[in-house]
Amino acid sequence: MLKKLTKEDAAYAAERCWALYQDPASRCYPVHESRETMARSFAVFCEYESGTLLGYWSGDALTGVCELYFEKETRYLRITALYAWDDACAALEAFLDEIDSSYAGYEVNAGTPPENARLAEALLCHGYAVAEENFDLRYDAVSLTPEKSTMQGIALLEDETDDGFEEYALLHDAWFPDDYWVSARLRELQGDWQAFTLRGKTGIEGALFVLTGHRMAEVYALHAESGQAARELLKAMLWQNEAAEFGANEILFMVRIEDELQVQAALDCGFTLFGRYTGWKKAI
Incomplete structure (x- = not known):
């Protein structure tokens, strides 16, 4: 089940996501300097008019977080956090399905390390294409x-x-x-x-x-x-x-x-x- 997260959820969500961020196999971009900056970003996006912070719940447990930034005028959307654990595949599917259904007409952008094979597979299955490949220096x-x-x-x-x-x-x-x-x-x-x-x-x-x-x-x-x-x-x-x-x-x-x-x-x-x-x- 998906629902918007609140400021009260931000610290716990950041704690779980920051642990995954340490491993390229589960990291996504953009870059975060620390768990504290990630938590502040999550808290802002809970009430941000140009963004949202979604959580995926498996029963009573939070098992995924998706942060989105969007511009209504230009129809630009960037996935600024996409993390899932435990029931990870179901969480990723739910987040990407939600983007498809709620942001018709937008261009969606996301960034991953090549090591994050699970997220890459999910993006490919939902019709995303590779736009660029860079060295992170x-x-x-x-x-x-x-x-x-x-x-x-x-x-x-x-x-x-x-x-x-x-x-x-x-x-x-x-x-x-x-x-x-x-x-x-x-x-x-x-x-x-x-x-x-x-x-x-x-x-x-x-x-x-x-x-x-x-x-x-x-x-x-x-x-x-x-x-x-x-x-x-x-x-x-x-x-x-x-x-x-x-x-x-x-x-x-x-x-x-x-x-x-x-x-x-x-x-x-x-x-x-x-x-x-x-x-x-x-x-x-």
């Missing part, structure tokens, strides 16, 4: 000291009012057409992003976009025409994080497996392989 900003970039022409944008934003916005949408963080969303997101642009003879020729945070930041997009340009943009971002008063302790970078240039640039800058990520999509 991590940079330990606590232990490492980045090398400072020496390339001329790198500038930092942090707000839509910054000089160069309008020029960058057009390129951002052209370079990253399938990215969730289109320039229109950047205009709405105040103070939580940075874009490092690389200007050459013809204007902006490369860029790196990162969502900032105290404990964790994430590089969402990188466009560079050479390995050197990619490395220098990464160095500029890492140096800025090092110099910030509240820089991130860890930086996540999802790189497409086939993009050897970006993978090598990230490894050269101190990123290491944490795992792999499979992105799934389905139009209902």
Whole structure:
């Protein structure tokens, strides 16, 4: 049986899900920094107008949790948590059936490690297709000291009012057409992003976009025409994080497996392989 969870359920739900999150065979994305951050997310989604937190009950026992984020205007939906234990197969079936019946017209997105075979099988059976396969690369900003970039022409944008934003916005949408963080969303997101642009003879020729945070930041997009340009943009971002008063302790970078240039640039800058990520999509 499915029903919405309450704030009173959030701590227990997070405790069970966090234990599963430790194992790639039962983990799903997005990344959580700790059990406490997962519990806070669950508590928010219990009453969130753009999300919901569902529980699957086998008798009197909670045996599954599904957190969903959705945007009614764009018909976008992301599965932000999907965990099940004990009667796991029944729970996954119930959650995915509920998504199919309640979100007609939406594009559904989900992310898993390839090791989570049970969830991958359930997604395939419900008509989801693989949209991308990435390396999950991590940079330990606590232990490492980045090398400072020496390339001329790198500038930092942090707000839509910054000089160069309008020029960058057009390129951002052209370079990253399938990215969730289109320039229109950047205009709405105040103070939580940075874009490092690389200007050459013809204007902006490369860029790196990162969502900032105290404990964790994430590089969402990188466009560079050479390995050197990619490395220098990464160095500029890492140096800025090092110099910030509240820089991130860890930086996540999802790189497409086939993009050897970006993978090598990230490894050269101190990123290491944490795992792999499979992105799934389905139009209902």
